[in-house]
Amino acid sequence: MKQILDFIIVRTARYNDMYSRLTLAPADGSILPSDILPGQFVQVAADTPGVFLRRPISINDVDRDMNTIDLLIRRAGAGTEAMISRKEGDLMNILLPLGNGFSTEVPAGSRLLLIGGGVGVAPLLYLGRVLKSLGHKPEFLLGARSASDVLELDDFTRIGTVHVSTEDGSMGEQGLVTAHSALNGEIDRIYCCGPAPMMKAVARIARERGVDCEVSLENMMACGLGACLCCVENTVKGNVCVCTEGPVFNINLLNW
DSSP states (O other): OOOOEEEEEEEEEESOOOOOEEEEETEEEEEEEEOOOTOOOEEEOOBBBTOOOOOEEEEEEETTTTTTEEEEEEOOOOOHHHHHOTTTEEEEEEEEEESSSOOOOOTTTEEEEEEEEGGGHHHHHHHHHHHHTOOOOOOEEEEEGGGGOOOSSSEEEEEEEEEEEEESSSSSSOOOOOOGGGSSSSSSSSESSSSSHHHHHHHHHHHTTTTTTEOOOOOOOOSSSSOOTTTTETTTEEEEEEEHHOBBGGGGGOOO
């Protein structure tokens, strides 16, 4: 059930000039919605002059014990700049939860590889945490330009095995994630989020090897409710709104 709630920022973490992580709790002390799924997103009011539309942000993590959600935000314009400039104690108005999440019902003992690039790693943290709670041992493959761009490494390491790929070789294996040795061997399912070219390349590998694969699309969104039609994606079922039918899709539904 979608709700519009005021959240209070209880913790901030600035990773570098581009990325910040905000930890938020309902300002009125209410309990977080029980139906927040890994892969879903929120729409955040930027609350800054000249920015009228909410901004879609992936849910990075959920802590039920602390009653908090985390958002990993990449500075991309005036709206996101306003968000990452907020301080502890500030309020943010959020519409949540939105969209459909990743599938988490997989056979025991499956090898699950979660691949993320850039800010696309955001939804994989909560997904990995949920998969671990279900008895799985998720593996993460994180791609970045350099070591300074690898995000939330310690958090991922606490959940499962982490592989890293950097374009300049400053951490992990040098090259793109699609060339990483973590893709060797049998894989039962791939979850992926990141730049479209990366996801399409991962999808090609998954198809060639007959591996089940889900991707989280990052189409431009305005309303998050399927009304504005600016996030439409062409699928085997025709044109659909990513914000309502996704953002997570099985690659077999996409015309890639």
